[in-house]
Amino acid sequence: MSNEQQSVKMWSGRFREPLDSEFEAWQRSIVFDWRLLPQEIAASKAHASALCAAQILTENETAELRAALDAIAAEFASEAGKALVRDDPTAEDIHHFVELKLVERIGSLGLKLHTGRSRNEQIAAALRLYVRTQIGLVIEALAAWASALVEKAEAAGDAVMPSYTHLQRAEPVLVAHWLLAYVEMALRDASRLRGCAARLNYCPLGSGAVAGATLALDRAIAARELGFAGPTGNSIDATSDRDFILEYLHALTFVGLHLSRFAEEITLFATPEFGFVTLPEAFSTGSSAMPQKKNPDLTELVRAKVGRIHGAAQAVAMLLKGLPLAYNKDMQETQEPAFAVEFVPQMLRLVARFTAALQFNLQRMGDAAQTGCLNAMAAATYLVHKGVPFRTAHEKIGHAVRFAIEKGVELGELTVDELRQFGPEFGEDFFAAVTLEATLDCHDVIGGTARERVRSALAAASVRIAQITQEAVRHAGA
Numbered sequence: 001m002s003n004e005q006q007s008v009k010m011w012s013g014r015f016r017e018p019l020d021s022e023f024e025a026w027q028r029s030i031v032f033d034w035r036l037l038p039q040e041i042a043a044s045k046a047h048a049s050a051l052c053a054a055q056i057l058t059e060n061e062t063a064e065l066r067a068a069l070d071a072i073a074a075e076f077a078s079e080a081g082k083a084l085v086r087d088d089p090t091a092e093d094i095h096h097f098v099e100l101k102l103v104e105r106i107g108s109l110g111l112k113l114h115t116g117r118s119r120n121e122q123i124a125a126a127l128r129l130y131v132r133t134q135i136g137l138v139i140e141a142l143a144a145w146a147s148a149l150v151e152k153a154e155a156a157g158d159a160v161m162p163s164y165t166h167l168q169r170a171e172p173v174l175v176a177h178w179l180l181a182y183v184e185m186a187l188r189d190a191s192r193l194r195g196c197a198a199r200l201n202y203c204p205l206g207s208g209a210v211a212g213a214t215l216a217l218d219r220a221i222a223a224r225e226l227g228f229a230g231p232t233g234n235s236i237d238a239t240s241d242r243d244f245i246l247e248y249l250h251a252l253t254f255v256g257l258h259l260s261r262f263a264e265e266i267t268l269f270a271t272p273e274f275g276f277v278t279l280p281e282a283f284s285t286g287s288s289a290m291p292q293k294k295n296p297d298l299t300e301l302v303r304a305k306v307g308r309i310h311g312a313a314q315a316v317a318m319l320l321k322g323l324p325l326a327y328n329k330d331m332q333e334t335q336e337p338a339f340a341v342e343f344v345p346q347m348l349r350l351v352a353r354f355t356a357a358l359q360f361n362l363q364r365m366g367d368a369a370q371t372g373c374l375n376a377m378a379a380a381t382y383l384v385h386k387g388v389p390f391r392t393a394h395e396k397i398g399h400a401v402r403f404a405i406e407k408g409v410e411l412g413e414l415t416v417d418e419l420r421q422f423g424p425e426f427g428e429d430f431f432a433a434v435t436l437e438a439t440l441d442c443h444d445v446i447g448g449t450a451r452e453r454v455r456s457a458l459a460a461a462s463v464r465i466a467q468i469t470q471e472a473v474r475h476a477g478a
Helices: 005-006 023-028 030-053 059-075 079-085 094-106 119-156 173-201 218-226 234-241 242-271 295-321 329-339 344-357 362-367 378-384 390-407 418-419 436-441 451-477
Strands: 162-164 166-172
Touching: 023 234, 030 079, 030 094, 030 119, 030 329, 030 418, 059 173, 059 451, 079 094, 094 162, 119 173, 119 234, 119 242, 119 344, 119 436, 119 451, 166 173, 166 362, 173 242, 173 344, 173 451, 234 390, 242 295, 242 344, 242 362, 295 329, 295 344, 378 390, 378 436
Parallel strands: none
Antiparallel strands: 162 166
């Protein structure tokens, strides 16, 4: 193929003037959509199958095209190869790149592959395949973090810590119960991503530029080959839909939010003021000025990353707002925000290893859970069982707490006579009702911190994590 032929654009037939050189460089997307080479190759092979079924390609031509596409994928799979794709001086985008390489390999047969399709449907298909793969990677990494949390929870056994509301100590809970709160967040995140994957899992190939393919293509062929649930239902929507990118980014925003909350708590708990956690040195750094420092760099960076994720989601929302149907060049700008969050699976894997390496100072956590009258709720419940209305019980225990604080003791260290100045209902059985074990076990409801309930929750969490791990493998390999 001559240099003159190679310089011709895919759309240049009705144009007579060349593009402004600066504009041409500015509008090229190959500098970022090079990432979509595997997806473009897969979609092109599927389209070749559909063309063969429609008798536009012979079986021999189809086999030759598919072999050439596989060879292109292999040639540029390495890091060096990816750089060659990104820096290609001729291609406008990844679709143009593949077409040029096909023609280099197999001549004019490479030009036949574009029969019956448009770049509008090509990019829609490639992006769906890309996001679907990324969702699988994120879910797999979420499962790894959840597994690390469960292992830590199991190792903690019946160790206790304070729970907090308003950053004030509230009630004792099992350390395992606190860790399981983050497991629930991770599982919710996986569920959101699964829903996103299910909604995007329809194939836009065959939608043409906007009105549908001009050939009688069996759209189910490409959909099946690419692992989609079926073809998309409307060609206008198929080529203009980027909901799946926005939904994916919003789902990742929740992942970032939950990681950020975990990172913030660990950062706080690692301070000498709390002293609940010892940071692993493998994930910490020191100070260039202060020799004694061990800084929580991992948790601080994790805490910050949510801003980048949320920013990507906001950018796409603003891009899509007010766009008329169907494809507009504005939609090219949705790609970079989608690519900008590729760090999320790695971040989750790092957090999983960090979680596994954390050391909890269980003695200090336990001591903190047993000071400050954190059994006051259990004490009020004791009075409720004596027939006292809760509001009245709350007030009586509030008076008892004030008395205990002024005396410098815990509720369980007051005498029966001292307690009876706040109500005649107090008896010797009060002390058994406010032990640490009783305080935990009075929360004997589904989702509560009672010891047996937490043990059941741990077992259930392991089953749920195994399920999402299997689903992640299916998504990634679909």
